[in-house]
Amino acid sequence: MQVVRRSSKPVKDVARYMQPMRPLRVPKLPTDNSKWLYEPKLDGYRAIALKNAGRPTLYSMDGQVYDRKFPEVFDALSKIICKDFVLDGELVALEPNGRPNFNELQNHQHTSLPIFFIAFDILHFKKRDLLDEPLEGRKKRLAEIAEQFVAPIQPILVFPDEVEVDTTIEVVKQTRVEGLVAKRKGSTYLPGKEVDFWQKHRFNQEDKFFIGGYITGPLGIGELLIGEFRADDKFYFIKRLIAGLNKFNRRELYDSIQDLKTNNCPFVNLPEKASEHQHAVTSEVMAECLWTKPEQPCEVEFIERTPRRKLRHAEFRRLLPRSGEK
Template structure:
């Protein structure tokens, strides 16, 4: 199942009634983990690839589970008090994690028990069975933190944001598991961060720019998206007019209009890699 993106966290009766389960949204590799007894465990990615050879410690932990257990989960890396997606990429290439990195498999759904397909059961029953199946299982496999209390979920999301928690996945409590589906029974809310950045250049016509080339305070350079609205374009053009340098070609962004005096802007940063949505120019 794949959750649909929503702009706000739904209320407890907001997914068709019957209650909502709120889970932490983590930054990792989605995979379905198959425990197969004497055969090697399988960590199936969303594209169908087996990730087991790239993450041997996780595959070994899944192999120790009862044969026939199938989990839907997020494969994550943890370093220095934060979820570290970049370490997953490094581990995937190197086939081993550095000593400072802990790998984990955070299970959020149970698809099968030994000899029993449970996908048609409501989520509340699958959650109960998941917790029972993992009750005595040590790390690196753990159940995701979940609650049916919306206020508690929002508090978790804010309190754990410094650890890299992205937002919440919200699921109808009575929903069965529908492969490749989800519809409106599962939705995801991604937390956004408001940040300031430096406008280094404009793209498109100087009189009606399409986008801004932005430098974040940590040195990352991004192009604003989506395209500036007509009102935003006029405001940016007016503020930038006294500071426009000669246009220069750029292999990635076409013609740029650099600013001789940088302007400051307020953005919304969302997702991974981050998307920068322009909000306004700062007057300070």
């Protein structure tokens, strides 16, 4: 797989891959729309799209070349007339109602949904870096080049200043977009950094859990058994997880945890009693389980925690790097 070559020597004013700046995840967004602008938080793959001296390249967030992986986007990138620019944005699979579908994006080679690149920032334009320009200036440059966009490349929707933040939140919730990003007006761009002048908030909660075992099924994984470490440093069972597993990620999950298999159950609070809840991990269920050392983290989305710290309407999102991995 082709990956961008990173130089230790700083390069300026050349259209090139830049590691995206990351928003800080917050429990509540700022509400002063005189100081912040608001965009929908898209559920996709962060990407960098650029042209250098007329040559287009599409990069993943970590610098992998995506030209062949998303050929329709690459073709549209090639048709942009401007010869030198760097766009920051998100690759998404869009449903007919405009809602991104992350599972379909994972299945991008077979999905019937169109894959779009939604541009929300521009980092370089016409042989000049824009990193030190205020956000509003970069947005003007983005609007300028967006006149050359053809599908499936388009600019992101920015909610107008006159729309109250509470109204914006309601609109986003009704369309079932996963959240909002607030960006402070006047802010610059710091490649590769997580910054508090971009803030993201998901209306569903998400958190990191660890895989402690699984029940076999299609492509090796039928159900994941996830848990968390608590203040006493013990590992507690949280959920039997099925939602979010599909034929595209089950094999990846299975392969990722085979080196962690163990004969010992890692959860301190198993078995459960059948009377506790409908999907209790009883002694009988435990006999079907294969255990793993709790070292492989994953991201899980859920509505809320129950009083007993279980998850309501939980869904597997993605694997996360293990400790020490990048």
